[in-house]
Amino acid sequence: MTLRFTKGHGTHNDFVLVADTRGDLDLTPQQVQHLADRRGGIGGDGVVRLAPTAAVARAGEPAADAVLAEEPEAIWFMDYRNSDGTVAEMCGNGVRVFAAFAENLGLVDLSDGGELALGTRGGVKRVRKEPNGWYAVDMGPWSFPGGPEAVAAGADAAVMTAGWDAPRPALSVDLGNPHTVVALSRPAELDALDLTRTPAVDPPPPHGTNVELVVPLGEETTPDGATVGRVRMRVHERGVGETQSCGTGACAAALAVRAWAAAGAAEPDLVPTTWFVEVPGGELRVRLLDGGHVELAGPAELVFSGDVEL
Numbered sequence: 001m002t003l004r005f006t007k008g009h010g011t012h013n014d015f016v017l018v019a020d021t022r023g024d025l026d027l028t029p030q031q032v033q034h035l036a037d038r039r040g041g042i043g044g045d046g047v048v049r050l051a052p053t054a055a056v057a058r059a060g061e062p063a064a065d066a067v068l069a070e071e072p073e074a075i076w077f078m079d080y081r082n083s084d085g086t087v088a089e090m091c092g093n094g095v096r097v098f099a100a101f102a103e104n105l106g107l108v109d110l111s112d113g114g115e116l117a118l119g120t121r122g123g124v125k126r127v128r129k130e131p132n133g134w135y136a137v138d139m140g141p142w143s144f145p146g147g148p149e150a151v152a153a154g155a156d157a158a159v160m161t162a163g164w165d166a167p168r169p170a171l172s173v174d175l176g177n178p179h180t181v182v183a184l185s186r187p188a189e190l191d192a193l194d195l196t197r198t199p200a201v202d203p204p205p206p207h208g209t210n211v212e213l214v215v216p217l218g219e220e221t222t223p224d225g226a227t228v229g230r231v232r233m234r235v236h237e238r239g240v241g242e243t244q245s246c247g248t249g250a251c252a253a254a255l256a257v258r259a260w261a262a263a264g265a266a267e268p269d270l271v272p273t274t275w276f277v278e279v280p281g282g283e284l285r286v287r288l289l290d291g292g293h294v295e296l297a298g299p300a301e302l303v304f305s306g307d308v309e310l
């Protein structure tokens, strides 16, 4: 079978995108692994299938039914797979690149304030385009699975990775997909990390986790007088390995660092609600929204298209 694809990335978190506008493509884990293979295939951290939400629901995906019940206008669904062939609930960089792909296919017009509501296994996501060309997505609700006690204690898990003498405290964050955030004290320590092996998380999360290693860089004032926070991050993605960026991971990092800062602040309400997250592949913006939602903004690029044999 010959398959048309487009290669895209968001801050160098890269994806093979496939337009399945009839919704009849059933990608096997082996086919996903082949598409994502950087030597024998196209290469990517993940594979994104764009399909009609109704077709995904008919194929037995309960999340697609829930999407249509919540937002009947979410007619397109992001079927996201990690490069190892496993399914993931959400991908923050993937959602933005999906929006750029849908624009490119002529399925949506995001100029003049247009919005794309799309379905994911993590619920309905809404994407709009900013004047600088960045895509901003309302990532929806998030939570600290360990609850207020974990936030007060600063941790509900421990992470051990190559080169460390002992496990370090970490905070679990749920963005629709699972994250575990560990704070390091110095950028040099972050740079020296060996992330070629999967970090061990205790207690082991039932469905695995993405692990973000972060260095809080403090607060700064923007030219328009706003106070924002800044974080550096490296990430080991579930089902992939170390990647150049992770959008849900950037949200998790900002939310954890903000919670840690608020816990130690005399006036927690003054801790910034906007954070810039520096990743090896670029920079993302994370903003707390009303109603317990979080927004992710950043670039999305389509690089080339072609045909591949499956």
Ligand SMILES: N[C@@H](CCC[C@H](N)C(=O)O)C(=O)O
Pocket (backbone or CB within 6 Å): 013, 046, 082, 087, 088, 089, 090, 091, 092, 093, 094, 177, 178, 210, 237, 238, 239, 240, 245, 246, 247, 248, 249
């Ligand atoms: N790179 C993504 C996250 C992709 C899914 C993740 N590896 C998982 O298994 O949860 C992002 O930008 O959020």
